[in-house]
Amino acid sequence: MSEKYDSILLLNEEDSPIIVESECEELKPIFKDFIGSWVDSKDQPTEVWLSAKLQEYLPEKPADEIKAISNEIIESIETAVKAKASLDAAISCGRSKESWFASQVQKATSGMSGQQASQYLADLDATLQNANASLYRTITTKAGAVNQNPSLDGFIAEQYHAQTFNLNAEATGSQYRAKVLEPNGTGYAKNSVDIVIVDGNGKVVRRYQSKYCKDAKATQSAFEKGDYRGQRKLVPEGQEGELPFKADTVIEAPDGTTSKPLNKDQAKLLRDEAQSGQWNELNWNEYKAKDLAIGIGKQAGYAALQGAAIGVGFDVAAKLWNGEEIHGEDVVETALVSGADFGIKAATAGALKVGVEKGIISVIPKGTPAGTIANIAYVAIEDVKVIGKMASGECTFKEGMDQLERTTVSTTGGLIAMGEGAAAGATIGALAGPVGAAIGGFIGGTVGYMAGSKVCETVVRGVQKVREKVTTVVETVLSKAVDTATSVVSSVFDFCSSIFSW
Incomplete structure (x- = not known):
């Protein structure tokens, strides 16, 4: 140099x-x-x-x-x-x-x-692309063809909840993220968790079992066939009031961040669009500009x-x-x-x-x-x-x-x-x-x-002290297994704001 x-x-x-x-x-x-x-x-x-x-x-x-x-x-x-x-x-x-x-x-x-407003707020574009990439991984087979399984709407629903949750978390600065637990080619295990919500350190804080059946009776039957203790029950919007147990229509983090609700007909529509090659990507209008x-x-x-x-x-x-x-x-x-x-x-x-x-x-x-x-x-x-x-x-x-x-x-x-x-x-x-x-x-x-x-x-002394404190915070946060840059800066901010005093 x-x-x-x-x-x-x-x-x-x-x-x-x-x-x-x-x-x-x-x-x-x-x-x-x-x-x-x-x-x-x-x-x-x-x-x-x-x-x-x-x-x-x-x-x-x-x-x-x-x-x-x-x-x-x-x-x-x-x-x-x-x-x-x-x-x-x-x-x-x-x-x-x-x-x-x-x-x-x-x-x-x-x-x-x-x-125009959407373009103006395009710094969330990368997050949106990641969301759609995950959705497409769910609706396509390994050969790249669209999966024609009629139950595909259930899998799409899981991804829909996870990705709309993540977009809302990104927009509001929440540390939490949702993940769909996919089988990686080995098939879904009995009673396996469908969706988890993790905090900024990757720790699971919520577990969800999703059942997107044709009606409340079928959804109830599906839940009764398995042992889903420790998991919250996620169901299509509109069915929750007809079930004999507590069920959720959105996934929700401890800080109140939620996914968007999705009813059975909407899930089927997404399935039909995917199978016909007419898939409509998530778009900016789904999320509030505020x-x-x-x-x-x-x-x-x-x-x-x-x-x-x-x-x-x-x-x-x-x-x-x-x-x-x-x-x-x-x-x-x-x-x-x-x-x-x-x-x-x-x-x-x-x-x-x-x-x-x-x-x-x-x-x-x-x-x-x-x-x-x-x-x-x-x-x-x-x-x-x-x-x-x-x-x-x-x-x-x-x-x-x-x-x-x-x-x-x-x-x-x-x-x-x-x-x-x-x-x-x-x-x-x-x-x-x-x-x-x-x-x-x-x-x-x-x-x-x-x-x-x-x-x-005074300024030099202040700069040195600020740098030492902020650097310590950054190093502390980065030493943990934080997955995303947003989680890092959020964690740095929260850690710094809540712990340090001069």
């Missing part, structure tokens, strides 16, 4: 660098100049000094394009500020972060068709938690800025402490935009919207303020992590509410992913050092 890639965070197995020390060093004087410009011109409107500084570094761009970049930075930060205030107000009224996030999604999708949005909101929060463990950006900032004399550090410190730091965020975003357009920061492509860069800067600076409070004891670890989540969730929700579709999605991907974590860490560390030795010492 070349010297250029010293002190980097790797993006993938191909050793693609996210953050490169030499690139950050090249960006360093640009940061100083932009922050200095804000310090010297902080009484002027932001668009005046920001446009002038952008034009100075990007003279090849026409004045109207420079003005558009400046306006986009300012508008994006204003949107993020308003979204954070909206989320904080909602939480003070008793709402959850996820509920607020869902309302932002509703705003964005209110004018969309069902198909439930999906809540799940996505949780994932945004998890991203904030995971990002807190990525400290390489802070490490690079510490190496480059330690001992550096900063013009106006008292002004920067006062602005951060008081919250009057809009200009710092704008200056930071402007410097990073210049670095991107000049090809200095290679991980962010040239032409990346200024709004994307502004959102990374906004989150980075908000996060470093929270980390400072955590280190000084002004807030606990749990309270700090909640604040970090709020910032990412509110910024993401604000982007979605702007209704920019794919563009918003690309920004969210950059913001919540490894690029946002690494570059954001460098930005946060840079601003921390620019605020003076007292602030930077």
Whole structure:
């Protein structure tokens, strides 16, 4: 590996660098100049000094394009500020972060068709594909032909309950997952369990025996022929009230997550569709957009938690800025402490935009919207303020992590509410992913050092402690046999939120 890639965070197995020390060093004087410009011109409107500084570094761009970049930075930060205030107000009224996030999604999708709204929430696409793959494994034989067994509707019902349960669990962030216990070519054993629900550690918490007979009398007879102690009884919707024993029409986890009910006629219809080659896959309209949005909101929060463990950006900032004399550090410190730091965020975003357009920061492509860069800067600076409070004891670890989540969730929700579709999605991907974590860490560390030795010492101490705690949590969870990535991040979040205090 070349010297250029010293002190980097790797993006993938191909050793693609996210953050490169030499690139950050090249960006360093640009940061100083932009922050200095804000310090010297902080009484002027932001668009005046920001446009002038952008034009100075990007003279090849026409004045109207420079003005558009400046306006986009300012508008994006204003949107993020308003979204954070909206989320904080909602939480003070008793709402959850996820509920607020869902309302932002509703705003964005209110004018969309069902198909457009579905596409907008397509991060559940992989889960849907897995669900359908499992269903197809059930309805096809080893030779790839459709099984013509008239009892196929019973097997399809089992898969239907398991997969609709899993989709709902994914959408709401539940740790639980359902599995159909298939025979693997040896045939079904007598009294064998049909469906199980497992927790995030793979432990079975519920067992179900499914009987999808033509009517309640036949279903009762089927249950009486076997010994199903320890198993809950799953039956077609509409038959439960005609049976002399307790029966369920959905499978349900301890946290209340359920599958969708399915009656006998619906199961037969699915069977007929499968056997005729007219199988209709599960589609987005089967699931409530609000439930999906809540799940996505949780994932945004998890991203904030995971990002807190990525400290390489802070490490690079510490190496480059330690001992550096900063013009106006008292002004920067006062602005951060008081919250009057809009200009710092704008200056930071402007410097990073210049670095991107000049090809200095290679991980962010040239032409990346200024709004994307502004959102990374906004989150980075908000996060470093929270980390400072955590280190000084002004807030606990749990309270700090909640604040970090709020910032990412509110910024993401604000982007979605702007209704920019794919563009918003690309920004969210950059913001919540490894690029946002690494570059954001460098930005946060840079601003921390620019605020003076007292602030930077507190921030560095806070970053180290946060990283240690979050890393310990991640390692603890990963040491257990957790099957899915969603289970991992859910478990990390739950473990961290419920156990640690600063």
